[in-house]
Amino acid sequence: MTSVLLRRAAGAVEARQLAPDGVLAEVTRLDAARLPSFVREREAARPRWVWDDTTRWYPGLLAAGIRVERCTDLRLCHAVLRRSPFVDQSRLRGDDVAGWDALQPIAAPEPALFPLDDPADALDPGAEHDRQQAALAASPQRRRLGLLLAAESSGALAAAEMTHAGLPWRADVHDRLLTELLGPRPAAGRRPVVLDRLLPAIRAAFGAPALNPDSPGDLLRTLQAAGLPVTDTRSWTLEQLDHPGIPPLLEYRKLLRLLQANGWSWLGTWVRDGRFRSYFLPGGVVTGRWGSSGGGALSVPTQLRPAAVADEGWRFVVADVAQLEPRVLAGMSADTAMAKAARASDLYQGMVDSGAVAARSDAKLGMLGAMYGGTRGESGRMVALMTREYPRAVGLVEQAARAGERGEVVHTLLGRGSPVPGGAWAGTLDGDEPPEPGGSTEERDRHRRAWGRFTRNFVVQGTGAEWALCWLADLRNRLWRLGTSGTVSDRPHLVFFLHDEVVVHTPAELADEVSAAVRAAAAGAGRLLFGSFPVDFPLEVSVVGSWADAG
């Protein structure tokens, strides 16, 4: 496959075409305004586009109606390679390593095609590409690492396309939901009538006429003065209490939260032209999960999902994986007993049916405890049971926890490395950092165990993210091929992705084919990561008019 490396050069663009063996075949210099037509012409041969950072190149191409099939995102690949234990770090050495380390994605593309004063312009993408290729070629885990880099780059394309398309969002439906719960939209500077009605009831119940429930300190003092035995004011704590002031207080806080997080001002800020537009950030989380920026895309309340409505004549295909992380753990540890339980569409029920545990809730508690590091109470007892039934799977996360406690780096199946621990407790391991002044032994042990819980979870959450990335990358190409003409948003396309769930917006007549594509991509992701090892990733797939109707 040929590659085309793009770089900005003083208001123009330089395109270097590389033959499959990496030899430079052709250099083209073109005016930045000519870039879209250049990419459109060359894309017919399906090259791999190599560029410093997808957020700096792809939004402009998408705006010009151009979609590309594959790319290498040097920023994201650099970040993976720099932390991977599968890489000989000396291969990445160069003058501008610090520059690549520090390079940030662009969250909101500026109106100009390329922003001025971009730190990316000081970096040489050609040299970085050569270093990355050399590091990959020398890796003892070339296949896995190569797969991870390709998946990460594909994710960057998918993320840019999702931002470009946006999630269909009906402002009128959202406004109706808010009005039903809070009353009509208040004038600027006023509060919704429902909150104004609840406030005196709360103050009266606690005999505190000046109470401001928005102030955590004020609220805690008032609750304690009313004789309630609390040390925090979390909803979970308050729900345990029997006092006439509690129900209106919880109601008040629930509605206030809705107003502040996803009220009318959210609607005005994040919904334009019938689309919720936020930025997905591939690799935004150390484990490899995506982060997001803008509008809280990672926590869209289920309460508001009725407002996500497909266009006229279009549908949503919503798909999620049941119990992704335990399945991934079964696969990466090659635990055949757990994989057998995972053959059922409900893994926890599969554990009950095989006689491993008595109840589904026990299986769930035990697995979550094993993956998160639960030791106490019922969770700890169930973890012990899991260890007996699934020694390979539990052994894998136990080893990751012990390694983390020793300050070592752990890695996912495809080779994403965990961060090196910082802070006083880790410094004492190598003796190159003095213990924190006032830091007691117990405090250091607490940090050590907390880091062990993090590395324990890292291997599972991170490998789960790799599975999801492979799923997404394959699905993206299948969706494109299902369409016959037009650009990304004219064909079936991704509009939302959240760890183990995708939403596809598709012309209604293609919805069944999209459902099949979603399933085929999931099966493909399982084979890519685990080969012929028999672990299933069953999906729940719904074809709906509104996101709220899925599941």
Next chain:
DNA sequence: CGTACAGGTCTA
């Protein structure tokens, strides 16, 4: 007056 942090609540 702007920034940092704590506390809270939503998501998988």
Next chain:
DNA sequence: TATCTAGACCTGTACG
């Protein structure tokens, strides 16, 4: 019979 993983983002409060 829980306080165990990862995030985003809001407000109030303390601090310089």
